[in-house]
Amino acid sequence: MNSGFTDILLLLAMAVVLVWAFRKIKLPAILAYLVAGIVAGPDVLAWISDPDEYHFVAELGVVLLLFSLGLEFSLPKMIAMRGQVFGLGAGQVVLCTALFAVLAVFFVNDWTTAFIVGCTLALSSTAVVIKQLGESSQLTSKKGQLTVAVLLFQDIAVVPMLIIIPLLASNSDISMWESLGYALLKGTGVVIVLMAIGKWVLPHVFREIAKLRTDELFVLATLLVALVAGGMTHLFGLSMALGAFLAGMMLGESKYKHQLEADIRPFRDILMGLFFITVGMQLDFNVFVANLHWIIAIVIAVGLIKLFVVRALAGIMDERKEDAWGAGLMLFQMGEFGFVLASLALSFQLLEASVASMLVGVGVFGMALTPLVIQRCRNVVDFILRKQDEDDGVGLPQPNDERSRVLILGFGRVGQTVARFLTNEGIDYLAIDHDAKRVQEAVAGGSKVFFGNAVRRDILQAVHADEAELIIISFADDERALDVLKAIRHINEHAEIIVRSRDDMRLKAMMEAGATQVVPDTLEASLMLVSQILSRSGIPIRKILSRLDQARRSHYGEMHGFYPGETTDMNPEKLDRLQFLHAVALPQNAFACGKKLIDLALDDLNLQIKSVRRGDQEFSEVHGDFALQHDDVVLLAGGPRAIEAGESYLLNG
Structure with missing residues (x-):
């Protein structure tokens, strides 16, 4: 049997077993692929003696991933995000590169090497972060969008970095600035060509293909478009991933967006798995073990610097604190393009082999931690904000000895609407919110709002939640609402608690935790729509109100369950609750x-x-x-x- 075929067979078998085992213990599949690469690589079992043989195929996974991401980001959305991409993204790359280079020069005693180390560590992993954001349904959240904006600029910034490294090693008469200007001109030209083709040519091509109703042709055309776009940008010295992203972004405007995403998904996931396996193979296990303490220290230092740089820049751009901290936390690792830069610098003898091996170790270790960090992101951000809230709350109205029949937890738009109706009916209320600016504005406007985090029992005790008759949890963060609900029930078993939630996924858990009534946004919107339709269809209003009341009393019993489709989120973390x-x-x-x-x-x-x-x-x-x-x-x-x-x-x- 051909040895190459045997290698692939063993690799796939190991990947299947490890992915199954890791999912059993609720760990991300990416970790399983990295472990499979380390075990099969040249330093452990040596099944794969030369990982570079699989590098090109693995790179296709990143290309298809960026194509899928492009489908989610339409051109108008991209233009709207230009401030985040070229503001936050550019600031992060420039500041982090400079800081890491200054720190590195104390260890390597050479500015050229330090600059390359700075460039390598400033980049984060587009492949790992975007995959994890998609799986955890955070891609469309504000912190997810900030993270993606920075990653997009990093992918653009790779281009001048790849040009500078050979120039640092050469004695050419052409200046660095001339080379960069020429590259920028080429890049602008190819981007314009790709966007024009995507805008005016591809929709017509896919319309003709769709008329034939041949699934294989649609899949082939999708793969061809992604790879041709990636190939064009690669030909002009840009990253293949950037070309695929632009092609996806143009097709994201068309009505074939969802079909394209569904067709590309199986190929993308398999090739992405192979990409992470090749990343694991690049780890020099002996160097990794010998310098593990240094690698851990570097990962922590790099993560903290990126965290505070992104937080500071996002704060200057008036982004919310939780989104700024969350984006900074997600970008803590070194990325896959860091391996490319380290490998290129090594080939030009600008890096010592030991330094390059250390960088690979930092990259693999950081990537391995990333899924766990993104999963725990909310908890870490809540901990950071809790510490900040204690400082930020100085000078704001704090909970006092005042009592009220009705307690509103969360004074966002829904909480404020509830408060207005209660005021109109002469019903007294108290509200709690942990957004300092909102509390300040609301107090100035005459609302009875106090500053505090409703999850904390001492805050609940301070507003006498143990004596309240009616408590409304009005923020649409289901996990946080569940935590608050449990905290309230610990001190008050008798109050009626009405909880707002996004949908019915956690309805059962909330009812079991002690909610009197759960009001899911999605189902209530459906009921309001139904009431309007029935009213305009001539159904008596009394009968409509009776039907709505029956649906609510049965906890939306008839409304649970829906027919899944291609676009249904099948995230394994959510699967058991759907x-x-x-x-x-x-x-x-x-x-x-x-x-x-x-x-x-x-x-x-x-x-x-x-x-x-x-x-x-x-x-x-x-x-x-x-x-x-x-x-x-x-x-x-x-x-x-x-x-x-x-x-x-x-x-x-």
């Missing part, structure tokens, strides 16, 4: 045919039968004695895994 609907048609030999529901005991699988359709008849309420027949269509409601198991059980037993 409620899907799925129709199962029973063929003649299905296991469930002729059996009563009570005998099937679907409740044991955490499944509900919403309805059964039999020919033209639909049975919306079915009970234990109802017997299923062949050709019935059973509508199941439950979690994705439960539905999969339920379908298999109904069909095969």
Whole structure:
């Protein structure tokens, strides 16, 4: 058997086992790929003697990742983010490069080497961070957008860095500034060409392909566009990832956006896995073990410097504190382009082999920690802000001995609306909010608001939450709301607590934690829309109000569950909390045919039968004695895994 084929087979087998094991213990798949690369690399089992053989294929994963990201960022959105990209991003790269270079010169005693080390450490990992932001559904959050803006500028900044390194090693008559100017001219030209093609040519091409209704052709065309765009920018000295991003951004304006993303996803995920494996292979294990204490120290120092630089710059741009700290925290690691710069500098003998190995160790260790840091980002930011709140709260109204029947926790737009209606009805209230500026403005406007973090029990005690009759948790942060709810129930078992949430994913957990009523934004918006539609359809208002009241009293029972689609977020962290609907048609030999529901005991699988359709008849309420027949269509409601198991059980037993 061909040795190359055997290597790939062993690598895939190891990746499958490690990804399964890591997901079992709720660790990110990226860590599994990095471990697989380290184990299979030349310093451990040496299955893969030359990692560079797989480098190009792995790089395609980054290209497809940036193409997918481009689909999410339309051109108008990109123009709107120009301040963040060229303000926050440029400031981070320049300041961090300078700071790291100054620190490095004390250790390497050479400004050229120090400058390269500074450039390498200033860059963060586009591949790891964006993948983790996508999986944790933070890509569209404000801190996610700030993070992506910095990463985009870093990808642009790689270009002059790649030009400068060869110039530092050469004795050419051409000045560095002339070379950079020429590169900028080429880059501007290729970007304009790509944007023009994406804007006026590609939508017509995909329209013709879509008319043929051939899935394979659509997939091939998508891959071709991403790779050609990446190839064009690479040809002109820019990164392939930047070209793919621009192509995706142009196609993000078209109606084929979701289909393109769905087609590219399987290829992207597999190649991204291979990319992280090759990153793990580049680690010199002996150097890593011998200098582990230095590597840990460098990772911590680099992370802290990036954290405070991004926080300071974002603060100057008037970004919220939690978003600024969050973005800085996510960018703490060295990125994949750092490996490229270190490798290039090594080839020109501008770096010593030991320094290059240390940089690779810092990069791999930082990448390995990144998924864990992003998962815990909110907790770390909350801890930092809690410390800051104690200082920021000086001079603001603090909770005193005042009591009130109604307590509003969170004085954002929803909390303020509730307060206005209570005031109009002559009902006294107190509010708590931890945004210093908002509290200052609200107090100046005559509102009864105090500064404090509602998660803290001492703050709740200070506003007499233990005596309040009605408490409203009005902020749309479900995890924080759950923490606040538990803290309240610890000191007050009798108050009615109404909790606002984004959707129904945590409704059950909130009810179990002691909420009297949970008001999910998504479902309430649906009810309001339904009430308008029914009213305009001639249904009496009394009947409409009765239906709405019934839905709320049943905790939105009939509204749970939805049919998933291509764009449904299938993040493994959310998967167990989603409620899907799925129709199962029973063929003649299905296991469930002729059996009563009570005998099937679907409740044991955490499944509900919403309805059964039999020919033209639909049975919306079915009970234990109802017997299923062949050709019935059973509508199941439950979690994705439960539905999969339920379908298999109904069909095969």
